[in-house]
Amino acid sequence: MATQNEYVIETEGLKKSFGRQVAVDGVDLRVPRGSAFGYLGPNGAGKTTLIRMLLGLTQPTAGTMRMLGRPMPKERSRALARVGAIVEEPGFHKHLSGRENLWVAAAAREPAAHLRIDKVLEQVGLADRADDHVSTYSQGMRQRLGIARCLLSDPQLLILDEPTNGLDPGGIQEFRGLVRAWIAEGRTLVLSSHLLDEVEKICDHVAIVDRGKIVAQGSLSELSTGDDGAITIGCDEPHKAFGAIDGSGSLREVEETAGGLRVLVMPDASLEKVAAELNTRLVTAGIAVHRLEPSHVSLEHRFLEITRRLGGDS
């Protein structure tokens, strides 16, 4: 039975093993309704395997899943009726036209899906080539046709695995526009990617996965900041400034730079509050401060740091 809760995907202890190799290792995932959720990880991290389990393409070894409030795989048909997905490269019957391929896909959906074929072709910019054989399509056009196929179900949830593969820069821009429109319509997007830049530009929530495990999960702002918030201080006497702030308990690292100092704050400390405290200390010490700038660490920095740290642990 469906429950209208705040998460469209919930997994607990989800695991998939291939023999001795563990591809997905106890994943607890929460995808908030209406979010653009990035599932970010390096190649081979188990992203696609997780998506394949969510879609019922392969069976989990252990764990539980709920999709759109429905237990999986028990209510798989009803849950997936409102899900659109691209897993890896979308497959098509190349001897059929784009429109015919959508007709075949619509036949597996509710009858109303047939009414949406023209609209979705228009949405992805393939209306003019809809009656050409897919064998004549470029990779980018096939990717767009795959997105059109996702939209046939008028999905509440879109799951896209590396969707910008094969798209040219113009196509990527168009794709981002489409995604923003979907989110504005209240749909939820799960974007699996190894491209940090792509996730940062599209998503508002992120889970970072490495070697089958989720190593960080939260909103983009939470993950970008985390315990690595930094403050850049511009001042005339860096050495003296170093001494003035050295006693602060909010700092975990201070280094002198050419025009001042760069400090890293302690975990869970508010960057803004620490910046105010440092300003007070410096002014009290008679140091002229011309710049005091809290800076958020990029997701890329965070992603690389997490995955490198885990790599070093092994």
Place this chain on the structure above:
Amino acid sequence: MNTSESTVQAPQPPRLPFRLERAELLKLRKSYGVWIPTAILTVGAIVIFYLAVELFHVSNSAKYAPAGGTDKFQGALLLMGQVAGMIAAALVGAAAGTQDISSGVFRDLVSTGRSRTRLFLARIPGGLALLLPLMAAAYALAAVLSVALASGLATPSVALFAKSGLYVLFSGAVVYVIALGLGSLVGSRAATISILIAYLLPVQGILRNISALGRARDGLLSVAVERLSPLAPPDARDQLHMSLATSLIVLALWVAIFAGLGLWRTQKRDA
């Protein structure tokens, strides 16, 4: 304003019964690699058969009988029921069982939430909708030519025509389902066709001639199919005698085993 708004009707979904089956037919009939060889092996085979026999007759009517009549119709029936027709059915069944997997579309169909059993079952009528009309056309052509080219020879009765037509369509449908099941099990069209052609042509022929196998040969597909033919084969020595009930049981087992294996694999396959 309100009145006009209230009269606006939302577009109604099209009433298309058997949508999955239609989709299967669409995939097959748009594939030149499927329907052209199938047409050649059904209609084309009959055309070639009667053309060749008639040419012999025209070139030397003292030595060669006319192409029409019951005798040659029997040959055409053998061609459709047990040789070219079976291969045509194998081609279509193998394509129907493997095309979603080889194109990568199976994964997308499964991710719609539609039951895998339903996806598999839709392939049966979908493929038969391509195969049977071609077999029926070939049969109709053979029936017409057997009368038109008879030149005074005895021709089959209406009852024989009717029974023979049913036999051709039934044997084609049986081999189609077997090929579909094997294709769904193996996942490779080339492998499925190779296995079936090897079995239907040389292997089966060899096995039925090994008398040491005794009644075990009743389990051969060709033996069971042949029992249903309303006309005895041209060489009666080849015929192994079995009851009609045994023949139907053997064919039912062939269909059940291969369809069951294909369904099982479709349900369990990682998409």
